[in-house]
Amino acid sequence: MAPPTFQVQDLSVVYETDSGPVPAARRISLSVDRGETLGLVGESGSGKTTLALAAINYLPANGRVKQGASRLNGLDLLRLPKREMPRMWGSRIGLVSQDPRSAMNPTLTIGRQLDEMGCRHLGLGRREARDLALAMLGKMGMSDPPSVVGRYPHQLSGGMLQLCAIAMALLTHPEVVILDEPTTSLDVTTQATVLDVLTELKTELQTAALYITHNLGVIARVADRVAVMYAGEMLETAGVKALFARPLHPYTLNLLRCVPHLGAGARAERPKDGKASGITRAAAAEADASGIPSARLASIPGSLPPWDDLPRGCIFAPRCPLVMDFCRVSRPPLVEVEPLRWSTCLRWQVLLSDEGRAQAVSVETRAGVPPLVEDTRSRGPLADGGLQPSQEAVSVPVLEVKDATKAFGPARSRAHVKAVDGASLSVPQARTFGLVGESGSGKTTLARVIAGLELPSSGRIFLAGESLKPSVGARGPHMLRRLQMVFQSPDGSFNPRMTVGRALMRPLMIMNRLDRKNARERALELLEAVRVPASHFDRYPSELSGGEKQRVAIARAFAGDPDVVLCDEPISSLDVSVQSSVINLLADLQEEAGTAYLFISHDLAVVEHLSHRVGVMYLGKLMEIGEVAKVLAPPYHPYTEALLSAVPVPDPTAASKPVRLHVSVSSSLGIPSGCRFHPRCPRYLGDICRLQAPPWRLSDGRVIPALAPTSAAGPDRPAEAAHSISCHIPLEELVRLQGAG
Amino acid sequence: MRGFIARRLAFVVLTALLSSMVVFAATNVLPGDVATMILGREASEQAKDELRSQLGLDKPLVVQYGHWLGNMAKGDWGDSLSTGQDVRSVALQRLRNSAMLALVAFLMYVPLGIFLGVVAAWRRDSPLDQVISTGSLAFIGLPEFVTGVLLIALFSRALGWLPASSAIDPGSGFFTAFPSLILPALTVSLTSLAYVVRMTRASTADVLQTDYVRTARLKGLSTPSILFRHVLRNSLLPTVTVVAAGVGWLMGGLIVTESVFNYPGLGRLVLFAIQRRDLPLIQATTILIVVIFVLANLVADIVYALLNPRIRYR
C-alpha cells in the first residue's frame, strides 16, 4: 500500500517564551490521503493551528519542532533546509487562513495576487497566469471573474475575498491544502456557499485537505475523518459518522453535548422547563445524558491545564467525569480501540452504553447554588407552570420597541443608511426575544438604541409601559438599573484597574443605594449565583478567563435586579464548552429572577435554544417575527429559509438542504429598493419584489400593507402576532413551496 | 482621485492665505516704527508722516493687508529695507540655493534611510540591526552645529578633501556649487537620516508581521517579490508621511547649517532679515517657507494616495 499523501508522525512543538518553554503540541500523528478531508477540531489552546503550521515547516521564530516527521508523499518536510521550502509552499502545499481581510495584501489587486502563483510555480507569463486565474474563478461559479480580478481587497465582500483566497491556494493543484478556520469570519449563508464550492473543488482536484475548525457543524459537513485535539494532544480520531454517532472519548462526547442542535426544540415548547424546581433539574440532567434533547446543555467544568504543570496521567483527567485513579498514573497513548477508531481514553468501553454516556456527560446543576433573588420577591407567571407565550401576550410587555429607526450619515446623501428601519417588538416578563441576523443586519444597532447608547432617528421605547428617554444619560439611575446590557466582549465592559468586587459593588451602591457593607455582601452573593469563586472578588479582570469575565459581566447586569437584560452576542467570543455554561446560566437566572431578555446572536441554534419569540433581521429590517416554533417551521420567510438551510448541523448524516444564496461581490453597503432581500432572494418574483416593499402577512390570515406603520395597526401588529412574515409571496404559497422541508 | 487633489489644493491655498495673515499681523505688531527705521531717528515728524502715507501705513490694517496681498500676488514683493534690493529676486535666488542643498541632502538620506531601515527590520534583532538602530539614535541627539563642526574638522581640516566654508557666489550654478554642497548636505542628512531609518524600520517590522506577508511567504514567493511587491508598498506608506513632515525639519536644519557653513540660502536670508528687522524680507521669506512646507505635505498626501488604493478609490 502506498503511503498516505500527507503524514505527520509523532510531532512535538515547543515555543520558547519569556515565561519558559510552552509544549504547544505533543507527539501528534495523523495522515490524510488524496481526496480526503481530515477535520482537526479543538478549542482555543488545543494546538491545532500550531500543529498544522509546524507540519508544513512554518513556525514563528520562537517555535521549534522537538521531534517527529511530516511527510508529503514520502518527503520529510522537516528535514528540508529552510531555503527549499518556498518551492514547496504554494506549489505542493496550499494554505487558506481564517480572515481573508488580513490575509490578502490591501495594496495589490486580486488579479495580481492570483497571478503570482502561476508565474512563480507554473512558469507562466503574466497573460497566461491571468487566464488561469480567471478560469479558476469561473470554475468556482463566479459570474464575472474579470470584474473581480480588477478589484482591490477592500472593494470585495468577505465571502468573495475568501473564495479568491481559496482559488489562490488551489490554483497550482497542491497535493495538500491546509484550511485554517476558513469560514469562521463569514456569515452563515456565505459560509454555506463557500463550503459547497470548497468541497466540490477539492473533490475535483483530489487534494488532501486538513481542515482546522472549532465548529462541529462545519466538521460534520466537510470532513471524512475527524481528529479531536485538546491541550496540545490528540484524544480521539475516527470517521466522521462514527465519531458523531458514538464518540469514544469523554471530551468528544461532552463537546458534542455542549452545542444546542438546531431543531432540537425550543424552551417554549418544553413543559418541564416552566417548572423551576430542583427535581426537574435532576431529571433534566438525566434526560440529557440519555440522549433526549433537553433544556440543559452539557458543559465542561474547569479549564485547560497550565503548560508548566501538565498532569502526569490522562491530560483530560482533571475535568473528566469518568476519571479513576489509574487514569492518573501515566499518559495513555492513542490506541486503535476499534477498527479505524483511535482513542486515548482508558475507559472508552464505558461510553458504549447509555448509562455510561450518562455518567460521562457533565451537566452543571443549580443544586446547592442559592437562587439569585429572595423568595419574597419571586414573581412572574413562571411560578404557575408553563404558560404559552401567546396567552401571555395579553399582559403588558416589559420591553416594547415601536418603530425604532436609526439612520447614519447625512439625509439624502449616498452615505445615508438606515441601519435599523422601523423595528417593532415586545418582550413579556420572564421571556426571551431572540434577534437573529448576519453582520450588517442592524441587530446590534437596535440593541444600542434600546440601551440608549445610540440615539434613534425616530421611534419609541417603553419599559413596563413607561416611555424611555432616548439617551442613556437622561434616563436616571432608576431606569438604568431596570435595563441592563451584556456585551459580546467582556473585556470592553470592565475597567482593567478595578477589581471584580469593586466592579460589582459600584452599581449596587450607585443604583441600588446600598451601603458599602451590604453592597459587598450582595456582590459576593452575585458571584456565587454565577458560579465564580468568591476568591475572585479581589482579582483584576485580566486574571480571569474569558468565560469567568462574561459571568461577572452577567452578575453585574443582574446586580440591580433588572427587568430587562439586553444580551448582544454574549457567547460568541467564548469557546464551545464555555458557551454552554453561559447559556445555562442565562436560562437559570431568567427562571429565578423572571427577567426578560433581548438575546442577539448570529447563531440560530443558540437563539432557538434560549428564545420564546424570534425576530429575523436583514439589512436593518425585520423580515419575520413570531413564536420560535412557528418561525423555525414552514412557512418561512425566504431569508429565514436560506439561513436555516445554511446552518451547519453537527450531524454528518443530516441531509443538507440546498437553498443557497450567492455571495455578493461588492463590499459596499447599499440598501436595495423594494424588498431589501430581493438581490439575493432564491424565490424572487420579479418586478414587484424589486419595486414594492412587501406587506406583513400574519398567520391568522391578515395582511398589513408595508406602508402602514407597524405600531398603528393596533392589536394586529406583527410585533405581537403569533407569527408574521414580510414577503410578497402569500403564506399558503410559501408552505406549498417549502412544505416538504 | 481628482476631487481628492482639488480638495487638497484648496487646502494649500487656504493655509497660505491664513499664514500670510498671521505673518502680516505679526510683522505689524513688531516693535519699532517703519518710518523711523527707514529715515533714521533724526528725521522730522512731517517727513515721517509723508513717508507713512506714501507707504500706506496710515490706512487701517485691513486695507494695508489687502494692498500688500495684492502686491505679493502680482509679484511685487517690495524692496529690502536694509539693502534696497528687490526682495523677490533675492528671495527666489536664495530659495534656489537652498533647494539645491536640500535636494542633495534629500538624495543622500532618503534612499539610504529606507535601505538601512528595511535591512534592519528584515534582520531584526541581529547585530546588524543593533548597529543601525543605535547608530541612527546617536545622530538624532546631535544638533546640526555639532555635526557640522565635526564634519568640517574631519573632511576639510584633517583630510583637506572639501572646503570648510560654503560661501559661494549666490548666483553660481549647480555644478560649480556642488563641492561646497556636500558637507552642509551631509550635516543636514545625518539627523533626518536617523528619522527615516527608525520610521522605515518600525513600519517594515509591522508589515512583516501581517497575515498577508505570511500568505505571501506561504505562497512560496521569492524574497525579492515578497520584499518589493508585498512589504515595501505597505511599509513605505508611513515613511512617506515622515519624509514629508521631515521637510519642515529639514528647513529648520537648513537655517542652522547654512549659518555654520556660510552658505547663501533661504535660511540664512531669514536670519539676516530678522536681525535687520527687514519687514518686506521677513514677510516674503516666511511665507515662502510656509508654502514650501504645505506643498511638501500635499506631495506626501498624493504619493500616499497613489500607494494606497483605499484612498485612491473612494
Ligand code: SF4
Ligand atoms: S483516561 Fe480516564 S481521565 Fe482520561 S478521559 Fe478516559 S476516563 Fe477520563
Ligand code: SF4
Ligand atoms: S418579497 Fe420577493 S424578494 Fe422579498 S423575500 Fe419575498 S419573494 Fe423574496
